[in-house]
Amino acid sequence: MSETTVHVINHPQDSAHVKRIWKAFWILSIITIIELVLGLTIYQLDKGDPSYSLILFIKGVICILTLAKAFYIISIFMHLGDEIRSMMLSLAIPALLFIWFIIAFLADGNSFKNLRNTDAGIRKYVPQKVMHHAPATAPAAEKENKLD
Numbered sequence: 001m002s003e004t005t006v007h008v009i010n011h012p013q014d015s016a017h018v019k020r021i022w023k024a025f026w027i028l029s030i031i032t033i034i035e036l037v038l039g040l041t042i043y044q045l046d047k048g049d050p051s052y053s054l055i056l057f058i059k060g061v062i063c064i065l066t067l068a069k070a071f072y073i074i075s076i077f078m079h080l081g082d083e084i085r086s087m088m089l090s091l092a093i094p095a096l097l098f099i100w101f102i103i104a105f106l107a108d109g110n111s112f113k114n115l116r117n118t119d120a121g122i123r124k125y126v127p128q129k130v131m132h133h134a135p136a137t138a139p140a141a142e143k144e145n146k147l148d
Contacts, residue, residue: 035066042059
């Protein structure tokens with residue numbers, strides 16, 4: 001049997017890539033932990049008498065952190081951070097427009113829901129009266145009445 005030996009050559013570039021990946025791991029982990037703490041804070045605030053402006057602020061911070069994570073992942077793992085500026089902008093601007101589309105569709109859906117519930121203000125809401133009818137006679141009682 002012949003033995004095959006493999007020589008592994010460690011280039012300085014490899015260690016730089018490994019350090020970059022670990023740096024990305026720690027940054028993404030810290031941002032995720034901050035998001036979880038903020039989410040648990042919202043959960044605790046909802047148990048008591050919540051300040052809606054504070055909860056809305058925390059939700060906004062969570063959205064901003066999530067977008068920061070998304071753009072960081074794109075720049076590191078899709079290697080867009082190494083590209084030229086025009087290439088990054090050609091991909092980032094449509095992503096921002098997509099976020100705008102989501103916000104616009106949510107606002108439009110909320111408006112449609114509100115208009116549908118009021119029938120667009122065309123007519124006033126009139127509660128229907130509950131009519132109580134006399135109970136109908138049973139079929140057996142009708143046959144007895146016909147026999148008489």
